[in-house]
Amino acid sequence: MGKNPVKLKLKAAKKKITIRRKYFVNNIKKQVKENKLMFAVYLILRLFVVLSMTSAVLRGDWESFFVCTLSLILFLLPAFLEKNFGIDIPSLLEVMILLFIFCAEILGELQCYYIKFPYWDAMLHTVNGFICAAIGFSLIDIFNRNKRFKFRMSPMFIVLMSFCFSMTAGVVWEFFEFGCDMLFKTDMQKDAIVHSISSVMLDPANSNKAVTIDNITDVEIAGRSLGLGGYLDIGLIDTIKDLFVNMIGAVVFNIFGFIYLKHRGKGKLVPMLVPTPTVSGKNDFETQQEESDIKDE
Numbered sequence: 001m002g003k004n005p006v007k008l009k010l011k012a013a014k015k016k017i018t019i020r021r022k023y024f025v026n027n028i029k030k031q032v033k034e035n036k037l038m039f040a041v042y043l044i045l046r047l048f049v050v051l052s053m054t055s056a057v058l059r060g061d062w063e064s065f066f067v068c069t070l071s072l073i074l075f076l077l078p079a080f081l082e083k084n085f086g087i088d089i090p091s092l093l094e095v096m097i098l099l100f101i102f103c104a105e106i107l108g109e110l111q112c113y114y115i116k117f118p119y120w121d122a123m124l125h126t127v128n129g130f131i132c133a134a135i136g137f138s139l140i141d142i143f144n145r146n147k148r149f150k151f152r153m154s155p156m157f158i159v160l161m162s163f164c165f166s167m168t169a170g171v172v173w174e175f176f177e178f179g180c181d182m183l184f185k186t187d188m189q190k191d192a193i194v195h196s197i198s199s200v201m202l203d204p205a206n207s208n209k210a211v212t213i214d215n216i217t218d219v220e221i222a223g224r225s226l227g228l229g230g231y232l233d234i235g236l237i238d239t240i241k242d243l244f245v246n247m248i249g250a251v252v253f254n255i256f257g258f259i260y261l262k263h264r265g266k267g268k269l270v271p272m273l274v275p276t277p278t279v280s281g282k283n284d285f286e287t288q289q290e291e292s293d294i295k296d297e
Contacts, residue, residue, distance in 0.1 A: 038091045045102050046075060052106055064110050071105040081275075092272040093134060100127055114190065121190065125242045128173070129166050129249025136165025137257045138274040155261035159254040166250035167243070174239050181235065189235030193228050 053068035078094045081087060104124050107113045113120045140161045144153045153161075177188035195216045202211035216231045226232065253273070260270035 035091045038095055041095050042075070042098060045098055046072065048102070049075075049106060052110060056110075067105050067109050071101055074101045074105075086278050087138075087275045088278055089275045090272050093131070093275065096127070096131055096273075100124065100131065121238070122241060122245045125170070126245040126249040129170060129246035130253045131249075132166035132169040132246075133162050133250040133253035133257070134270075134273045135275070136169075137162035137253070137270075138276070139165070141261075141274065142277055155258055158261060159258045162257060163250045163254050166253075167247060170243055170246035174242060177239075178235070190238045191235060192233040192237040193230040194233045194237070195230045197231055 049068050049071050053065055053072075056062070056064035056068060075098060078089050078097055082089055103113075103120075108120060108124065137158065140153070140158050143149070144158060174189070180186045180188050196212065196214045197216065198210045198212040200208050200210050202213070203209050217229060219226050219228065219231055256267065256269050260267035
């Protein structure tokens with residue numbers, strides 16, 4: 001008699017769950033053993049997020065609860081990439097990613113650091129440009145070093161592509177902010193107070209000549225003063241500023257990246273920030289699953 005297919009499927013599913021559980025436990029033990037600082041940072045940040053989430057539930061603040069939930073999900077991103085794409089993310093880069101998420105979502109949004117500290121947003125966008133440049137750099141460098149491809153890209157071309165990758169990520173994020181502001185009436189593209197405007201819309205002759213208004217100290221809407229001390233710019237200055245500091249972060253990383261490529265193996269900073277493929281091209285979970293299949297045979 002043949003084996004019951006339902007029992008075989010249940011057995012296979014149970015084995016897979018067991019392997020995943022072992023992989024999860026072994027991965028945690030490995031991280032604690034190899035990098036105690038990294039694990040401590042991860043644990044402390046998750047604890048703060050869970051406490052913020054509990055506080056949000058008690059207050060009935062479901063928007064903050066959603067932000068905390070999103071943060072916990074994003075904290076899993078480095079592990080997800082390592083597990084599913086066969087890459088090894090350096091501890092320094094992983095710590096930077098986790099701190100970036102925490103500073104942007106928990107401190108920035110929930111603790112209002114974007115309002116309390118005027119340069120908080122600029123600092124995060126600079127770091128974002130730096131991190132995205134590192135990720136773009138690693139993707140292109142891995143492709144360039146693959147022996148299956150016969151052509152090789154120059155160091156200048158690699159850093160140029162890394163720069164473009166970082167800037168594209170910054171532009172896509174600004175699209176996201178604009179979409180949220182338009183659809184959900186948020187204020188992710190923070191406004192600015194200006195005292196001078198110039199626009200062709202103010203030209204009564206419609207001759208496409210910009211008319212400038214200087215020394216704006218107040219704006220009234222329907223006879224009511226806004227009391228802002230100037231004209232309210234709706235997000236444009238914030239968007240350009242964000243892209244500019246994103247560019248600074250990308251340029252800074254790619255200066256180090258270019259030096260690293262010209263003198264391969266001599267730099268210390270770039271290897272600590274650039275993800276690399278695992279030696280076998282397979283992650284630990286896949287290896288454990290293959291070993292289990294061999295034992296069953």
